[in-house]
Amino acid sequence: MKILRRSILEELTLTNIYSNYSVGQLIEKIIHRDEAKLTSTGAVRATTGKYTGRSPKDKFIVKDALSADKVDWGNVNQSIEEEVFNQLLGKVIAYLDNQEEIFHLQAYAGADEKYKLPIQVINEYAWHNLFARQLFIPVEKDMEQLHEADFTVISAPGFKADPEVDGTNSEAFVLISFEQRIVLIGGTEYAGEIKKSIFSVANFLLPEQNVLSMHCSSNVGDEGDVALFFGLSGTGKTTLSADIDRRLIGDDEHGWSDEGVFNIEGGCYAKCINLSAEKEPQIFDAIRYGSVLENVALDEDTRVPDYDDTSLTENTRAAYPLENIDNSLEPSVAGHPNTIIFLTADASGTLPPISKLTKEQAMYHFLSGYTSKLAGTERGVTKPVATFSACFGSPFLPLNPSVYAEMLGEKIDKFDANVFLINTGWTGGMFGVGTRMKLSYTRAIVHSALIGELNDAETTTDEIFGLAIPKSIPGVPDEVLVPKNAWADKESYELEAKKLAGKFHMNFEKFTEVSETIQQAGPLYRPV
Incomplete structure (x- = not known):
């Protein structure tokens, strides 16, 4: 039996359901329930046990009439049957019904009035509800009675699944039903699952409205010039978009419509x-x-x-x-991007700190989504691991990557955006030998890109990757700009660079549907 998304609260018989509690009220509950500690800054500090990052192997999408022919099924988008979902949903509701109190939030995902998604979040923990209140856009008090959630997130960390009985991979699970409009989370206390599940939902729904959903941060200058920063966790999206000279639109999730860019979230x-x-x-x-x-x-x-x-x-x-953030934009809606930056934390130390990309190279590197997955972002990752994540956000993309890539290419053409690839990873050697790129160098590079200094700058072409490297940038040593020059061991550099180039080509073999010009826009070096 399907449970309608707006009747979830009615399924619960307990009387202590705290709806739309204020920040102060939630903090009182958090401390009283001993869920977290109050810090010297006034923030609350919670610990999440063994789940200190996302658990992608425990995430599933329900295969139903709505999703069956739309979702790009595979290792990222794992399928689960409706019957399994419904059984777990019933168990979680019964579990929550036995708690002394639970917490409920009405909110929106999306700052643009035209595209905002009404949601509700039901939490076992008060600190998770506070997290959701800070990351989404809470409904105003006088609108609570009129708010009808189009998607419901239910988070019950204390409920542990039994894989043999419940059909999950472990005790933890993150299940999305697009037909029932429910996200069901259990067995993990990591709050990031709450926010990222709604991002996955946005990535399914927004393209149907001709809006490109993007895993990127964004800011805007005094002249209305908008910049996007794409990249996986740990590459610098949040750090680089928080610029005292520019207004922050958002740090992680955005939509790009025919009117411009808007933040999907209400926090960082x-x-x-x-x-x-x-x-x-x-x-x-x-x-x-x-x-x-x-x-x-x-x-x-x-x-x-x-x-x-x-x-x-x-x-x-x-x-x-x-x-x-003192200079954040309110509401977080702006015009079309002038500058698009792809961020990568390259642990091989062979990619340039900045490259100017042609449109074809931009499409190639967007689909490649190369970075080194940094320690802690996912369970089991303890040191940088080279990874390719399509559109710099594969774990959150229900649709085929080509859908998002084609939309990006159309918008680059239509709005004449300049695209750069910036390496915030290692220089002078690979991880363990070289050093992490100085933040001061990266900030200087980003500044030059944003003010247009690099749009027509003189460049040199990297002989292995085929990337156009600016010959000079104020505040950055020339030897840092060309990776080979920063390595003491030139032979080791060439060996590692060719290894990485080979990984690019091997990864891109799966994108058979793209044009020949895009397929040829990758590294010049090709393994024999």
Whole structure:
């Protein structure tokens, strides 16, 4: 039997359902229930047990009449039967019905009035509800009675699945039913699953409205010039978009419609590893009353966060509302992008810190989505691992990557955007030998790109990757711009660069539907 999405709360008989609690009320509940600790900044700090990152192998999409012919099924989009989903849904509702209290939030995903998605979030934990309140756009008090959720997220971390009985891969599960409009989460306390599940939903629904959904951050200059920063977690999206000289539109998820760019979220979810007031002042100052810290170490006496301590995980996180960034844009809606930046954290140390891409190269590298997956982002990842994630967001894309890529290509053409590939990873050697690119160099590079200095700059072509490298950028040593020059061992550089080029070609073999010009826009070097 299907349970209608708007009757979920009616299925629960317990009386203590706290709807749309304020930040202060939720913090009181969090402390009273001993779910988290209050820090010296006024933020609450929660720990998430063994699940300190997303669990992609435990994520499934229900295969039904709506999704069967639309979803790009495979290792990323794993299917699960409706019967399995319904049985688990019934068990989770029964589990929540036995709790003393649960928490309910009415909100939106999408800052653009034309495309916003009404949602509701039902949480076992008060701190998860606070997290959702900061990451989505809460409904205003006088609109609560009129709000009808088009999608429901149910999060019950305390409910552990039995794989043999429930048809899951482990005790944890993230299930999406597009027909019933429900996201069902259990067995994991990692709050990021809540936000990313709704992003997956947006990636299914928005393209049907001719809106390109994007895993990127975005900001806008005083002249209305918009920049997009694509990249997987840990590549610098949040850090680089938080620019004191530009207004922040959002740090992770956006839509690009015929009218321009809009933020899908109402807050930011920043990595905290080695965070400092000197290096990232806007993010550091944003973590205050009402913010949520995940797995950040605390001084037991002073409750001062220690962002350098990775004893719990390297994937330490902070969730805070956009308004905590002093120069954020409200509402978070802007015009069409002038500059598009693809971010990669290359652990091989062979990609240039910046390259100017042709349209064909832009399509190639967008579909490739190369980076090195950094430690802690997913369970089991303890050191950088080379990975290709289509459209810089494969884990969150229900549709075939070509759908998003074709939309991006059309928009690059239509709005004449300049595209750059920026490496925030290693220089002077691979991981363990070289060093991470200095943030000051990357900021100088980004600044030059945003003000248009690199649009027609003199370049040199990388002989292995075929990328156009600017010959000079203020604030960046010339030897850093050409990766080979930064390596002491030139033979090792060439060996590693050719290895990476080979990985690009091998990965791209699956994109048989793209044009020959795009297929030929990859690295010049091809393994024999």
